[in-house]
Amino acid sequence: MKGENKLNNLKAGSNLEKVLASGHFACTGEIGPPKSADFHHIDMYAEGMKGKVDAVNFTDNQTAIVRLASWGAALRLLYKHGMEPTLQVVCRDRNRLAIQSDLLAAYAHGIRNVLCLSGDHQAFGNHPGCKGVYDVDSIQLISILRKLRDEGRFECGEECKVAPKFFIGCAVNPFADPFEFRVIRMEKKIRAGADFVQTQCILDMERFEKFMDLVRKEGLHERVYICAGLMPVKSPRMARYMQTGVPGMLVSEEFCQRLEKAENPKEEAVNITIDYIKRCQKIEGVHGVHIMAVAWEEIVPTIVEKAGLLPRPTF
Amino acid sequence: MIVAERKPIEKILEMVAPYKKILVAGCYGCVTVCLAGGEKEVGILASQIRMARSKEDNPIEVLEQTVERQCDAEYLEKFRDNIAQVEAVVSLACGIGIQYLAEKYPKTPVFPGVNTLFLGANIDVGKWEERCMACGDCVLDKTGGICPIARCSKHLLNGPCGGSQYGKCEVSKDVPCGWQLIYDRLKELGQLDKLKEIIPPKNWLRAKGPRTLVREDLTLER
Numbered sequence A: 001m002k003g004e005n006k007l008n009n010l011k012a013g014s015n016l017e018k019v020l021a022s023g024h025f026a027c028t029g030e031i032g033p034p035k036s037a038d039f040h041h042i043d044m045y046a047e048g049m050k051g052k053v054d055a056v057n058f059t060d061n062q063t064a065i066v067r068l069a070s071w072g073a074a075l076r077l078l079y080k081h082g083m084e085p086t087l088q089v090v091c092r093d094r095n096r097l098a099i100q101s102d103l104l105a106a107y108a109h110g111i112r113n114v115l116c117l118s119g120d121h122q123a124f125g126n127h128p129g130c131k132g133v134y135d136v137d138s139i140q141l142i143s144i145l146r147k148l149r150d151e152g153r154f155e156c157g158e159e160c161k162v163a164p165k166f167f168i169g170c171a172v173n174p175f176a177d178p179f180e181f182r183v184i185r186m187e188k189k190i191r192a193g194a195d196f197v198q199t200q201c202i203l204d205m206e207r208f209e210k211f212m213d214l215v216r217k218e219g220l221h222e223r224v225y226i227c228a229g230l231m232p233v234k235s236p237r238m239a240r241y242m243q244t245g246v247p248g249m250l251v252s253e254e255f256c257q258r259l260e261k262a263e264n265p266k267e268e269a270v271n272i273t274i275d276y277i278k279r280c281q282k283i284e285g286v287h288g289v290h291i292m293a294v295a296w297e298e299i300v301p302t303i304v305e306k307a308g309l310l311p312r313p314t315f
Numbered sequence B: 001m002i003v004a005e006r007k008p009i010e011k012i013l014e015m016v017a018p019y020k021k022i023l024v025a026g027c028y029g030c031v032t033v034c035l036a037g038g039e040k041e042v043g044i045l046a047s048q049i050r051m052a053r054s055k056e057d058n059p060i061e062v063l064e065q066t067v068e069r070q071c072d073a074e075y076l077e078k079f080r081d082n083i084a085q086v087e088a089v090v091s092l093a094c095g096i097g098i099q100y101l102a103e104k105y106p107k108t109p110v111f112p113g114v115n116t117l118f119l120g121a122n123i124d125v126g127k128w129e130e131r132c133m134a135c136g137d138c139v140l141d142k143t144g145g146i147c148p149i150a151r152c153s154k155h156l157l158n159g160p161c162g163g164s165q166y167g168k169c170e171v172s173k174d175v176p177c178g179w180q181l182i183y184d185r186l187k188e189l190g191q192l193d194k195l196k197e198i199i200p201p202k203n204w205l206r207a208k209g210p211r212t213l214v215r216e217d218l219t220l221e222r
């Protein structure tokens, strides 16, 4: 990643890619679309994040609950607010036909960043009896996007005349098991075509640092941009719940206790996030942060500002 | 084997409500082994139906017969005499047997007495687990002999999702993560390198509709 001028050799040319390629510490936000047919909250949070983040993720039926489509929310951001979206795509709800078709439309509309995910199992959501699709997995999805971009071909091999050229993202979860496999899996994602990584939210900094040691040992930080996922958690009860009740999450005692001891847990949540941002900035191989303030989107601008991440670079 | 479970008696009584004389048809194959539709279960169901109906003052005559396999035309022939006497049949074979029986006796309604669940193994007394989904292109060589299609809740082919923790699947603490099992097994075999291979999108082999197998080496003999 070092040494060459990546700005002259962009894969998709998105703002996020430019920020990362130019060596800036990236900062992205996230908005969970509502369970209703209106843009009210999206508009509100988007205005708050304007100029404060490099791109905004839109989750794709997060936790398997029906929500306004991520592409619909992403287009709203693009057209109404002139901001850059990152489209999340999960493998749970669509087969390779539907996914590729959605991506053609997304690209034609101007969406440039895509984050490829397996998706939470349908058992978690509000339609647990539905049939999960999982026609392709997240690594296969990454390879489909890469094939479209670099070879101009669909998964089937047929030519795509005007092929979408996305900046391809993937998730990495340093907190899931088997721990040793997580680095192998990350390497597979890079080999499949991932350009950037957003990690599962880090609520256990030590484990993340340990994970980054392994990442550096394999040299993966030089093959992909790594954005550390951070989540401000506003109540100690929530933190404890995530410690035991959410599969694939680790929450350190330190994290829980800081919230529990605080007089004002909301303020402390902001402080912890800022501390973690600063720690991430010191870790070799971390190229940015992705702030997921689930159900607390309005706090993102405050965090970004207090963490000293402003002004954001423009191109 | 094919694993099935008996339907609740209420459902079966609903199906046979209009009839006065029926046959309960069992199978000595998989459903005998998984204790859902063998000779013994045929007897139990038949008496349950008789008792329920006589309680309602609406008696029903129930014949009982079990054959070697209901998925085989030769054995289905054995039902002919009994089926000629009844108005309907409740089959306790798997979904395949039930359909094949119905196909061979088109004039008699045939009802399912079991729910056919999955292809699995009897792993403990009274406990069966899914092991294969008949995908048609087996990958067990790459995954340490553990099926990622049947045993990973998302049928993932390239490793565990982010929900795998403490050996369990994100779907439930009672479900082992299929990919943790694969990882452990490959580690034991000294074959962790196999996990580095990127397995491309799978051909689910549905392009020809319902799947068929034709073996010319055998058909030519006829």
Ligand code: SF4
Pocket: B131, B132, B133, B134, B135, B136, B137, B138, B139, B140, B147, B148, B149, B150
């Ligand atoms: S890969 Fe799994 S589902 Fe496919 S044939 Fe083998 S065991 Fe069955």
Ligand code: SF4
Pocket: A121, B151, B152, B153, B154, B155, B156, B159, B160, B161, B162, B163, B164, B165, B168, B169, B170, B171, B176, B177, B178, B179, B180
């Ligand atoms: S936790 Fe394991 S078994 Fe469950 S969906 Fe994820 S990889 Fe598959």
